[in-house]
Amino acid sequence: MGFAPLGSFDVAVQSDVPMPAKCAGRKLRSFPWMEMKVGDSFFSPREQHGMARNAHAAGQRYGLKFATRAVTENGIEGTRIWRLA
Numbered sequence: 001m002g003f004a005p006l007g008s009f010d011v012a013v014q015s016d017v018p019m020p021a022k023c024a025g026r027k028l029r030s031f032p033w034m035e036m037k038v039g040d041s042f043f044s045p046r047e048q049h050g051m052a053r054n055a056h057a058a059g060q061r062y063g064l065k066f067a068t069r070a071v072t073e074n075g076i077e078g079t080r081i082w083r084l085a
Contacts, residue, residue, distance in 0.1 A: 031044070031054065031058070031081075033058040033062055033064065033066075033083075034062060036064075036083040037083065038083055038084065038085060039082070039083065040082070040083050041080050041081060041082040041083070042080070042081055043071070043073050043078055043079070043080050044078050044079050044080075044081065045076050045077070045078040046078060046079055047070075047078075047079065048068055048069070048070040048079045051068050051079040051081060052068045052079075055067075055068050055081050064083060064085065065083070065084040065085040066081050066082065066083055066084060067081070067082045067084055068080070068081050068082075
């Protein structure tokens with residue numbers, strides 16, 4: 001899916017449209033990083049590259065180490081994340 005060429009569509013300027021709250025860092029808190037013990041793992045039905053970034057960022061933030069692998073569980077493709085340290 002690409003973008004429409006400039007000038008090929010009309011843009012409507014609108015006022016009074018509320019902006020959603022900023023959610024920076026929410027993804028890190030959406031997963032049980034701090035509850036995990038070494039050897040624990042969890043499955044996420046998300047692609048591995050994004051989960052690897054999340055796990056790396058959580059490791060940097062909390063001083064932990066994680067590993068991710070692309071897996072299929074119960075017919076669902078996703079990522080399993082293990083706490084290593």
